[in-house]
Amino acid sequence: MGRTAGRTALHALLARLATELELNGNDLVIDREKAELLMEELKPKPSPLQLFYEQIKDCRKCPLAESRTNFVFGTGDENADIMFIGEAPGAEEDRLGEPFVGRAGQLLNRMLNEVGLRREEVYIANVLKCRPPGNRDPRPEEVAQCLPYLLKQIELIQPKVLVCLGRIAAQTLLKTLSPLSRLRGQIHHFQGIPMVVTYHPAALLRNMGNYERSISDLRFALRVYHEAAEREAGGEETGAEGA
Ligand code: URA
Helix, strand or coil, rough: CCHHHHHHHHHHHHHHHHHHEEECCCCCEEEHHHHHHHHHHCCCCCCCCHHHHHHCCCCCCCCHHCCCCCCCCEEEEECCEEEEECCCCCCCHHHCCCCCCHHHHHHHHHHHHHHHHHHCCCCEEEECCCCCCCCCCCCCHHHHHHHHHHHHHHHCCCCEEEEEEEEHHHCCCCCCCHHHHHHCCCEEEEHHHECCCEEEHHHHHHCCHHHHHHHHHHHHHHHHHHHHHHHHHHHHHHHHHCC
16 A cells, blocks of 8 residues: 555544544543454455455466466566566476575675665566476467466556566567567556566576676666656646546
8 A cells, every 4th residue: 555545544534433432430431342343344455466366376287287386476666667577487486485585585685776766665566476397488288278367467467567587578578479589678558557678587597698688678678667657647647627
């Protein structure tokens, strides 16, 4: 919940509390049942993304369910403006249930820090939620079963920019067979959301010669994001003037 939404909810609760309080002598008192109802209202409610996770976490739609240790849903800010999409969990991700926590993940964290982002303020997910044995490429039938989960995550998070980490994520979302070299350096669109493509951190670990290029790609994604945010703010202002 954003700070403004949180404050609004708190104000609403305080207003409710004020209406329920009664003066008893010099004391302000509240009926026990009403207090319990209010306490119930105060309990944090699961977000739509958490509810979605609960719905799908025991998925057995493809054989990867047999070999997985954990279903790796995604991590980060549910209201993130920037969403990173990788390929599939590796061994460490499968063990810990969180995307990009192995060596590639450490490199991703370093890349994020280098462009002024923190892992907690973006959202990170994969095309596949379960680890393909031996880290082989995802199979088309696995992608076909799993992709709807990622699409729903994108729909719920509504990021302002998507960053595909590597060929598989980019080719899957853009429905293309173009090589990574052709996909980098341009603004694509996925269901109206600007999308930028960069190297997969695991590929960078094999060839750090492309590291600076990947940092340029992330800076490019940030520019795309700032432009989108400015356009949106401009649109909102125009809307407000017209109202
Ligand atoms: N590679 C990926 O594509 N995703 C992860 O979560 C980890 C490694």
